[in-house]
Amino acid sequence: MQYNRAVQQLHRAFYDRDTIVVARELLGKYLVHTVRSAARVGRIVEVEAYLGPHDRAAHSARGVTERTKVMFGPPGYAYVYFIYGMYHCMNVVTERAGHGAAVLLRALEPVKNLEGRTCGPGLLCRAMAIDQRLNAHDLLSANFHIAASPKAEPFVIAKRARIGVYYAEQWAKRHLRFYIRGNPFVSRP
DNA sequence: TGCACGATGAAC
DNA sequence: TTCATCGTGCAC
Numbered sequence: 001m002q003y004n005r006a007v008q009q010l011h012r013a014f015y016d017r018d019t020i021v022v023a024r025e026l027l028g029k030y031l032v033h034t035v036r037s038a039a040r041v042g043r044i045v046e047v048e049a050y051l052g053p054h055d056r057a058a059h060s061a062r063g064v065t066e067r068t069k070v071m072f073g074p075p076g077y078a079y080v081y082f083i084y085g086m087y088h089c090m091n092v093v094t095e096r097a098g099h100g101a102a103v104l105l106r107a108l109e110p111v112k113n114l115e116g117r118t119c120g121p122g123l124l125c126r127a128m129a130i131d132q133r134l135n136a137h138d139l140l141s142a143n144f145h146i147a148a149s150p151k152a153e154p155f156v157i158a159k160r161a162r163i164g165v166y167y168a169e170q171w172a173k174r175h176l177r178f179y180i181r182g183n184p185f186v187s188r189p
Numbered sequence: 190t191g192c193a194c195g196a197t198g199a200a201c
Numbered sequence: 202t203t204c205a206t207c208g209t210g211c212a213c
Contacts, residue, residue, distance in 0.1 A: 062210075083197065084194095084207080091196085123197085163197090
């Protein structure tokens with residue numbers, strides 16, 4: 001894989017924009033986590049946008065807490081949380097500090113050094129070796145970041161309702177899940 | 190200090 | 202449809 005971090009790593013300004021725009025543009029980008037000098041790389045094929053405290057489905061809807069404070073921090077940081085007693089989920093914090101928005105990464109297409117399934121937020125974190133230790137980690141770093149893909153292949157973006165947020169009333173119905181149409185690694189096409 | 194439940198995934 | 206499994210948030 002041709003890869004030049006200096007050229008391809010996304011900058012802070014990428015994340016400091018409207019959350020839906022960031023969510024859509026994260027599709028096709030490469031998530032990179034280097035573990036024991038081996039770069040694990042996956043192409044992002046499915047995401048969900050969580051818009052802020054007004055979004056009833058977002059963790060930030062409960063306000064600033066010990067867990068959600070990262071979501072209210074500056075953009076371009078990882079928000080990693082533990083769920084159902086066994087899985088981790090990874091988000092990318094968006095918009096300016098205090099806003100409380102983030103994009104959940106739901107599925108990856110394996111590119112390099114990935115073993116096991118990567119379709120679904122829990123499996124994705126397991127394959128990428130992402131856990132609580134990476135919570136609040138800056139994504140503008142050498143070992144953990146997101147980069148533009150070396151060869152941008154064209155794709156069509158599909159949008160659907162988010163998964164597992166049935167309790168969020170009208171917010172449960174909004175089409176804030178985005179994925180690459182036809183990609184076999186999407187968790188729920 | 191206790192307890193209900195969840196941005197999941199796998200089995201049945 | 203059910204269950205594993207435990208941190209978080211809020212009630213008491």
